[in-house]
Amino acid sequence: MIEESKSGHTFHILVLDDEDPIVRAMTRVLRRMPEEWLDGNCQVHGYQDPDEALASLRDRSYDLIISDLRMPRMDGISFLRQTLAIQPDAMRIVISGQADLPTVMSAVNETQVFRFIDKPWNDTELQMGVAQALRNSLLQRENRRLADLVREQRSMISRHEEALRELEAESPGITQVKRDASGAILLDDSDFDED
Amino acid sequence: MTAREEALAGAQSMSGDRVDSFDAEAVLETLPVSVVVLDAHGAPCQANAPARRLASVVHSDINQGLKNLVANSPLFIPGESDIEHKDCEDRYECHAEDGRALGVIRQWRVAGAAGNTSCTLRPIRAEDKAESAQASALDGKSTSERQSMIHAEKLATVGQLAAGMAHEINNPICYVQSNLGTLGDYLNKLFGLIELSEQLLRDSSVDAGERLQSFEQRKQADDYQLIAEDLPALLEESREGVERIRQIVQNLRDFSRMDPSENFRLFDIHRAIETTLEIVRSLSGGRVRFATYFQSLPLVECNPTELNQVFMNILVNASHAVDVDGAVEIHTSVLDGGNSISIRISDNGSGMDEATQARIFEPFFTTKEVGKGTGLGLSISYGIINKHGGRIGVESQVGQGTTFTITLPVRQEQSRLESS
Numbered sequence: 001m002i003e004e005s006k007s008g009h010t011f012h013i014l015v016l017d018d019e020d021p022i023v024r025a026m027t028r029v030l031r032r033m034p035e036e037w038l039d040g041n042c043q044v045h046g047y048q049d050p051d052e053a054l055a056s057l058r059d060r061s062y063d064l065i066i067s068d069l070r071m072p073r074m075d076g077i078s079f080l081r082q083t084l085a086i087q088p089d090a091m092r093i094v095i096s097g098q099a100d101l102p103t104v105m106s107a108v109n110e111t112q113v114f115r116f117i118d119k120p121w122n123d124t125e126l127q128m129g130v131a132q133a134l135r136n137s138l139l140q141r142e143n144r145r146l147a148d149l150v151r152e153q154r155s156m157i158s159r160h161e162e163a164l165r166e167l168e169a170e171s172p173g174i175t176q177v178k179r180d181a182s183g184a185i186l187l188d189d190s191d192f193d194e195d
Numbered sequence: 196m197t198a199r200e201e202a203l204a205g206a207q208s209m210s211g212d213r214v215d216s217f218d219a220e221a222v223l224e225t226l227p228v229s230v231v232v233l234d235a236h237g238a239p240c241q242a243n244a245p246a247r248r249l250a251s252v253v254h255s256d257i258n259q260g261l262k263n264l265v266a267n268s269p270l271f272i273p274g275e276s277d278i279e280h281k282d283c284e285d286r287y288e289c290h291a292e293d294g295r296a297l298g299v300i301r302q303w304r305v306a307g308a309a310g311n312t313s314c315t316l317r318p319i320r321a322e323d324k325a326e327s328a329q330a331s332a333l334d335g336k337s338t339s340e341r342q343s344m345i346h347a348e349k350l351a352t353v354g355q356l357a358a359g360m361a362h363e364i365n366n367p368i369c370y371v372q373s374n375l376g377t378l379g380d381y382l383n384k385l386f387g388l389i390e391l392s393e394q395l396l397r398d399s400s401v402d403a404g405e406r407l408q409s410f411e412q413r414k415q416a417d418d419y420q421l422i423a424e425d426l427p428a429l430l431e432e433s434r435e436g437v438e439r440i441r442q443i444v445q446n447l448r449d450f451s452r453m454d455p456s457e458n459f460r461l462f463d464i465h466r467a468i469e470t471t472l473e474i475v476r477s478l479s480g481g482r483v484r485f486a487t488y489f490q491s492l493p494l495v496e497c498n499p500t501e502l503n504q505v506f507m508n509i510l511v512n513a514s515h516a517v518d519v520d521g522a523v524e525i526h527t528s529v530l531d532g533g534n535s536i537s538i539r540i541s542d543n544g545s546g547m548d549e550a551t552q553a554r555i556f557e558p559f560f561t562t563k564e565v566g567k568g569t570g571l572g573l574s575i576s577y578g579i580i581n582k583h584g585g586r587i588g589v590e591s592q593v594g595q596g597t598t599f600t601i602t603l604p605v606r607q608e609q610s611r612l613e614s615s
């Protein structure tokens with residue numbers, strides 16, 4: 001089900017539900033995501049088996065993980081908890097037919113779920129929720145990228161400062177440029193003595 | 196009819212208003228159980244032969260023996276002569292002359308016009324200890340009462356499963372509904388293509404090659420290929436979803452339907468188990484693994500609706516008892532040279548301690564929270580299996596699991612058929 005990207009970014013979404021027809025119906029909905037909500041297209045990777053889904057999470061990077069809560073082999077919360085360890089940066093959405101308050105609370109607190117979507121879902125709501133999550137993940141990525149950039153630049157600056165300090169230690173006064181009233185640099189003859 | 200049921204029937208007719216219009220004494224004498232008739236003050240005034248025999252065990256003086264047997268009646272509490280008397284049952288340790296104690300189960304019936312009371316006596320034997328539980332919720336009830344109790348329990352069972360059922364129906368509804376949305380989207384795109392092709396056909400200003408090209412472009416943009424490939428799958432999956440919903444509703448309706456006309460007939464036990472299993476499987480939301488190990492069985496003379504209910508009760512209990520990784524196995528086999536069959540239903544759930552096991556067949560005994568358990572399932576099941584001339588037993592170990600074993604005769608005795 002891998003399609004060519006029509007425009008811009010391709011988002012990778014993992015969908016886990018123990019029932020195949022649910023996975024397929026959701027894939028269809030996400031594939032026809034309205035362009036005005038999301039710049040880019042969705043590539044959905046559907047799984048019925050939580051262990052296979054986890055294996056795939058170790059394999060490739062995802063923007064969004066969508067999981068059912070009630071599954072026979074592993075409950076959704078513990079699955080999401082594990083995804084948190086593997087891909088902390090991915091967004092998480094829970095789809096559930098019967099989420100009681102304690103479950104919702106533990107999902108929010110323990111697994112940083114971005115949104116709950118009822119089953120049966122409303123296609124439009126699902127698309128909007130997913131689009132929002134993906135935009136968020138882009139934003140987060142962008143923020144992180146910027147933060148990294150800033151950090152990198154900071155370290156560059158401090159490396160620069162470090163070099164200057166070393167230079168100053170070797171030849172005191174060399175980094176202190178003296179200027180006259182017109183701004184012209186004054187050179188002391190002694191500066192060249194060593195050469 | 197068992198001796199016990201006959202005794203009850205006999206005692207019942209004695210307590211009716213017709214008691215004066217026929218020879219009560221003659222009827223009394225023919226009863227195979229001990230019956231003592233008491234006057235308005237609680238003194239024995241009549242006893243049939245079995246009762247006199249029992250009294251003679253208790254005391255060398257038969258009259259004293261009778262008095263001892265009916266002493267401490269719950270109906271005749273000293274100083275409370277004007278309380279309203281009600282039919283009831285008690286267990287009593289009767290002290291015999293030689294110092295031994297004789298345990299008896301006493302069935303008290305308040306009589307009609309004459310103001311008499313009857314007491315049916317049954318010694319407690321070892322097997323009664325287990326059998327006491329068998330004072331099933333169904334015993335001593337009229338057919339219509341039985342029917343409505345069975346029906347009520349059935350509905351309660353279904354009620355308990357409502358959450359699982361909602362989940363089970365919810366999933367197909369979810370994807371069928373979503374697929375319809377997708378179908379709408381696909382159709383819009385296809386109609387768009389048809390409109391475009393019509394437009395292109397009419398537009399003679401562009402040459403054929405160009406027209407074809409713009410049509411191809413639009414097809415590509417609208418994911419025509421993808422839609423064409425996906426449509427059959429979408430329709431098939433949705434059809435299956437609707438079929439699943441239909442099946443669940445059908446099963447529930449079959450199960451909750453009351454069919455008083457249904458009687459004993461030759462029936463495939465495996466089919467009964469499968470039908471019930473199908474409901475329980477779907478209602479337990481896929482949380483439990485069920486496995487069947489069927490030996491080839493003869494047709495069994497039974498009341499299928501009632502047996503379905505027994506299987507339902509046991510399977511539902513099993514699915515309540517198991518945790519994650521729950522597994523339930525159903526084994527059937529032929530016993531006794533083909534004269535009876537056995538059905539074993541095992542789970543790997545919580546199990547029960549001895550004290551619980553001893554009480555599970557008692558009506559209204561439940562360890563489940565209010566709303567989840569009625570405590571009637573197994574007592575009704577017991578009654579049903581008993582009525583079939585079969586047996587139901589339990590083996591269980593805390594933390595290990597539980598096995599219920601049901602044995603049923605392949606053919607009913609003629610007398611049982613007539614009395615049912």
Ligand SMILES: Nc1ncnc2c1ncn2[C@@H]1O[C@H](COP(=O)(O)OP(=O)(O)O)[C@@H](O)[C@H]1O
Nearest residue numbers: 512513516555561562568569570571572573597
């Ligand atoms: N498979 C089982 N495993 C553990 N306990 C059981 C099992 N089946 C029955 N029980 C116990 O027997 C009790 C009575 O069962 P039942 O008569 O069906 O009533 P209910 O299910 O409404 O409680 C249950 O409450 C439970 O404690």
Ligand SMILES: [Mg+2]
Nearest residue numbers: 508512572573
């Ligand atoms: Mg039960």
